[in-house]
Amino acid sequence: MTNDPMRLKRVSITDVAKAAGVSPATVSNALNKTRHVEAETLDRVMRAVRELGYVPNAAARRFRTGRANSIAVFSSMPAPVAAGPSKLGFLMEIAAAAAEAALHHGLALVLVPPVPNAAQVLRDTSIDGALLIEPSADDPFGQILRDRNIPTVTIGDSGGSDMPCIQFDYPLMARLMLDHLRDAGAREFLLVVGSSKRATHAAMRSAYLAQAEATGMTPHVLELDEELGEAGATRMVAEILRDRPGVDGIMSPVDAFASGALQAVRLAGRRVPEDIRVITRYDGARAREANPQLTALNLKLDRVARLAIDRLIIEIAGGVGPATTPAPAPALIVRPSTVIA
Amino acid sequence: MTNDPMRLKRVSITDVAKAAGVSPATVSNALNKTRHVEAETLDRVMRAVRELGYVPNAAARRFRTGRANSIAVFSSMPAPVAAGPSKLGFLMEIAAAAAEAALHHGLALVLVPPVPNAAQVLRDTSIDGALLIEPSADDPFGQILRDRNIPTVTIGDSGGSDMPCIQFDYPLMARLMLDHLRDAGAREFLLVVGSSKRATHAAMRSAYLAQAEATGMTPHVLELDEELGEAGATRMVAEILRDRPGVDGIMSPVDAFASGALQAVRLAGRRVPEDIRVITRYDGARAREANPQLTALNLKLDRVARLAIDRLIIEIAGGVGPATTPAPAPALIVRPSTVIA
DNA sequence: CGATCTCGTTAAAACGTTTTACAGGCGTCG
DNA sequence: CGACGCCTGTAAAACGTTTTAACGAGATCG
Known part of the structure; x- marks a missing residue:
C-alpha cells in the first residue's frame, strides 16, 4: 500500500x-499535538494519514526545527588502547549503555570510533549534543565541539574545559589501587601512565608520588605514548624490569598497558x-x-553513561x-594478578 | 571568531x-566541487568561508539532497541474550567494526540497541541504510525497513526476505561444533536453541538431527524462549540433566544459553x-x-561487518x-569446556 | 448592541541548501 | 560573419516541514 510500483x-x-480537506498546518498540529484540533478534524487527518501511508520526512523536520534527535559519543583515545573490533573497551561499553539511555529519551546515538577522519561526522551529520570520553587537555574533538558550541558532556574529567562533566573520583581510584598493591605485599612498584594530558594520568601520578614520599618508596614512573599500545608497554616494561630488579608491583590506569606489562x-x-x-x-x-586475570576497578560505566545522558538532556534543553x-x-x-587464588 | 557574544x-x-561577492550557487559549487569555478573566484569564496567561520548546515544539506550520511545497525535479539551494558555482545562487536568501516566511507553509524521503542529511530531520524543482524523470519525491524524501502543488508541470514545478505555458513558452523563434541568424547548430547525463527536455530537443529540419525544417537533438543536468557537456560537444562543422566555434551548457538547450561x-x-x-x-x-572458558567459534565479525558495510554502500548507491x-x-x-587442559 | 476575547483553522513565510535553466562572453568552425 | 558550443556565473525554484500572523465565527462582557 505505502509504496507504489514505480517508486513514486x-x-x-x-x-x-x-486528502483530509484541511491545511498542512492543521495536519502538522494534529500530528505533533502542538495545538488543539477539533476531534472530528483530527479524525479526518488520522484517517488520511493511515490511508496514504504517510510517514513524516525526518530530514525536513530536523531541518525546520533544528533538532536532530541524535547525539554522538566520541573518544579521542587512540585505537591501540581503545576500542578495536576484537577488544571492545571503554568506548563501546559506554556506548552500549548510552545508546539505550538515549533511546529512552527519544534520541539516537551515533557511534564515533577513534579514527583519523572522525571529525567529519560533525560536518556531515547534525547532532544535538555529544558525549566526550576522558578528553585530554588539548582534545581535538573538544576543540571542535566547543567551536560549534554543541552541547557536550564529558565523562571522567572535563579536560580543563568548562563543559559539564560526570566526574570520576581519580584520587579514590588511585588510592584503591595503591592500597591494594601494598596490602598484597608489594613494596616497590612501577606506575605506567600515558603521555597524553588526561586527568587520569595526572591524578594517578600525583597520588602515586605522594604515597611514595609518605612511605619512603623510590618512585618509578614510566610514561608511554598511548599510540604504542600493548606491545609498546611490553617492550618498555621489560626494560625497566631488567634495570630495577626490586620492582614487585605494577599499576597502570590503561588496561592495554597493564596487559602489556603482564607479558x-x-x-x-x-x-x-x-x-x-x-x-589496572x-x-x-x-x-x-x-x-x-587482572585485578581492576569496577567503574560502573553503565551508570556513568546514564548519568551522562541525563545531564546532556538538560544541557541540550538549554x-x-x-x-x-x-x-x-x-x-x-x-x-589472581595480585593475590594467590 | 566563529560565534559572537549574543549567540548570533x-x-x-x-x-x-x-561577502565573496558571488551567488550562493557559486559558493555551493565551490565547496562541493560540483562544477568547476575559476581559481580566482574559488579563492575569494574560500577566504570568505574562512573569515566568517562558515560551516555548512548539515541538516539543510541532508534535507535538500535526501542523503543522511548515516546508517543504522539493528538487532532484534532480545536484551537478555544480546548486548547489555556489562555483557557486550554480537551487536556491539559488529557495531564497533561497522562504525569504523562506515566512517571510512563518510557515513556515521547510529547504534540501535534492542529496546522496545527502538523503532522510533526510524521515525525521528533519517538514515540512508541499515544493517540488520540475524533477523528472524518475522523480524519487526525487517518489516519496517522493507515498508519504508530503506536499503538494508542483513548479517547472517536474510530471514526469508529478499534483502542482500552477508551469509553465514550455518551448516559448517554446526558441523564444526558437532564434530568437535564427538572428537572430545561426547556421545549423547543436548542441543539448546532459541524458539524464534532464526536461521541459526533451524540450521543447527537440522544438522544436529541429521548427525543424530547417522550415528544412531538419541536426539535431545531443548527449545527456549530467547527472552528467558541465561537464567532460563540454567533452569531448563538442569531439568534435562536430571531426566537424562546419559547426556555428556551440550551445544548451543546462543552464548547466553551455553553459559546458563554451564551453571x-x-x-x-x-x-x-x-x-x-x-x-557454543x-x-x-x-x-x-x-x-x-567455553569452546566457541571465531566468527570473524570484524570482517563480516566490513563486508556488510561495503555491500550496503553499493545498495545505497542504487x-x-x-x-x-x-x-x-x-x-x-x-x-577447557570441551577438552582437559 | 457594539466591543472584546477565545477558538479552530489557514495562508504564507521561513529554514539553508542544491539544482535547474538560463545568460552572457568568448572562441571556433563553417 | 553568423552559428554554435563551451565556460563561468546567476536567478529562482524546489525540498517538506513548522511557525507566525491573521481571519472568521461564535461567545462573553460592559
Missing part, C-alpha cells in the same frame, strides 16, 4: 492535507602475582581475559545543571 | 556569497569437561569469561550487487 514520490504532509613479566621469567603484582584501572575484556556530577564510587575487583 | 544567527551560505552442570554436581562438554557458537565475553556474500569461514577455538 513519497507522500508529503500536503498530500495528507489535501613483560612473563618474558622476564618472573611470576604473577608471587614475584610481581599487576593491577579499567575492567574490560583485556583485564578479564588476561592470564592471570537548562542549567551542575558543572560536575560525581560518578558512582569505583569498587575493587580482586583477581 | 549562524552564518549561512548566502552570507558567504555576499546447570555445576549445580548438578557434574564436571566440565570430564562429565559433560559444553560448546558465538565467542563473546560470556564464552571467554565463563569458568571454565547499484546492483550479489544477493548473498559469503562470510569468512568460522574457526574453532578450543577451550
Whole structure:
C-alpha cells in the first residue's frame, strides 16, 4: 500500500492535507499535538494519514526545527588502547549503555570510533549534543565541539574545559589501587601512565608520588605514548624490569598497558602475582581475559553513561545543571594478578 | 571568531556569497566541487568561508539532497541474550567494526540497541541504510525497513526476505561444533536453541538431527524462549540433566544459553569437561569469561561487518550487487569446556 | 448592541541548501 | 560573419516541514 510500483514520490504532509480537506498546518498540529484540533478534524487527518501511508520526512523536520534527535559519543583515545573490533573497551561499553539511555529519551546515538577522519561526522551529520570520553587537555574533538558550541558532556574529567562533566573520583581510584598493591605485599612498584594530558594520568601520578614520599618508596614512573599500545608497554616494561630488579608491583590506569606489562613479566621469567603484582584501572575484556586475570576497578560505566545522558538532556534543553556530577564510587575487583587464588 | 557574544544567527551560505561577492550557487559549487569555478573566484569564496567561520548546515544539506550520511545497525535479539551494558555482545562487536568501516566511507553509524521503542529511530531520524543482524523470519525491524524501502543488508541470514545478505555458513558452523563434541568424547548430547525463527536455530537443529540419525544417537533438543536468557537456560537444562543422566555434551548457538547450561552442570554436581562438554557458537565475553572458558567459534565479525558495510554502500548507491556474500569461514577455538587442559 | 476575547483553522513565510535553466562572453568552425 | 558550443556565473525554484500572523465565527462582557 505505502509504496507504489514505480517508486513514486513519497507522500508529503500536503498530500495528507489535501486528502483530509484541511491545511498542512492543521495536519502538522494534529500530528505533533502542538495545538488543539477539533476531534472530528483530527479524525479526518488520522484517517488520511493511515490511508496514504504517510510517514513524516525526518530530514525536513530536523531541518525546520533544528533538532536532530541524535547525539554522538566520541573518544579521542587512540585505537591501540581503545576500542578495536576484537577488544571492545571503554568506548563501546559506554556506548552500549548510552545508546539505550538515549533511546529512552527519544534520541539516537551515533557511534564515533577513534579514527583519523572522525571529525567529519560533525560536518556531515547534525547532532544535538555529544558525549566526550576522558578528553585530554588539548582534545581535538573538544576543540571542535566547543567551536560549534554543541552541547557536550564529558565523562571522567572535563579536560580543563568548562563543559559539564560526570566526574570520576581519580584520587579514590588511585588510592584503591595503591592500597591494594601494598596490602598484597608489594613494596616497590612501577606506575605506567600515558603521555597524553588526561586527568587520569595526572591524578594517578600525583597520588602515586605522594604515597611514595609518605612511605619512603623510590618512585618509578614510566610514561608511554598511548599510540604504542600493548606491545609498546611490553617492550618498555621489560626494560625497566631488567634495570630495577626490586620492582614487585605494577599499576597502570590503561588496561592495554597493564596487559602489556603482564607479558613483560612473563618474558622476564618472573611470576604473577608471587614475584610481581599487576593491577589496572579499567575492567574490560583485556583485564578479564588476561592470564592471570587482572585485578581492576569496577567503574560502573553503565551508570556513568546514564548519568551522562541525563545531564546532556538538560544541557541540550538549554537548562542549567551542575558543572560536575560525581560518578558512582569505583569498587575493587580482586583477581589472581595480585593475590594467590 | 566563529560565534559572537549574543549567540548570533549562524552564518549561512548566502552570507558567504555576499561577502565573496558571488551567488550562493557559486559558493555551493565551490565547496562541493560540483562544477568547476575559476581559481580566482574559488579563492575569494574560500577566504570568505574562512573569515566568517562558515560551516555548512548539515541538516539543510541532508534535507535538500535526501542523503543522511548515516546508517543504522539493528538487532532484534532480545536484551537478555544480546548486548547489555556489562555483557557486550554480537551487536556491539559488529557495531564497533561497522562504525569504523562506515566512517571510512563518510557515513556515521547510529547504534540501535534492542529496546522496545527502538523503532522510533526510524521515525525521528533519517538514515540512508541499515544493517540488520540475524533477523528472524518475522523480524519487526525487517518489516519496517522493507515498508519504508530503506536499503538494508542483513548479517547472517536474510530471514526469508529478499534483502542482500552477508551469509553465514550455518551448516559448517554446526558441523564444526558437532564434530568437535564427538572428537572430545561426547556421545549423547543436548542441543539448546532459541524458539524464534532464526536461521541459526533451524540450521543447527537440522544438522544436529541429521548427525543424530547417522550415528544412531538419541536426539535431545531443548527449545527456549530467547527472552528467558541465561537464567532460563540454567533452569531448563538442569531439568534435562536430571531426566537424562546419559547426556555428556551440550551445544548451543546462543552464548547466553551455553553459559546458563554451564551453571546447570555445576549445580548438578557434574564436571566440565570430564562429565559433560559444553560448546557454543558465538565467542563473546560470556564464552571467554565463563569458568571454565567455553569452546566457541571465531566468527570473524570484524570482517563480516566490513563486508556488510561495503555491500550496503553499493545498495545505497542504487547499484546492483550479489544477493548473498559469503562470510569468512568460522574457526574453532578450543577451550577447557570441551577438552582437559 | 457594539466591543472584546477565545477558538479552530489557514495562508504564507521561513529554514539553508542544491539544482535547474538560463545568460552572457568568448572562441571556433563553417 | 553568423552559428554554435563551451565556460563561468546567476536567478529562482524546489525540498517538506513548522511557525507566525491573521481571519472568521461564535461567545462573553460592559
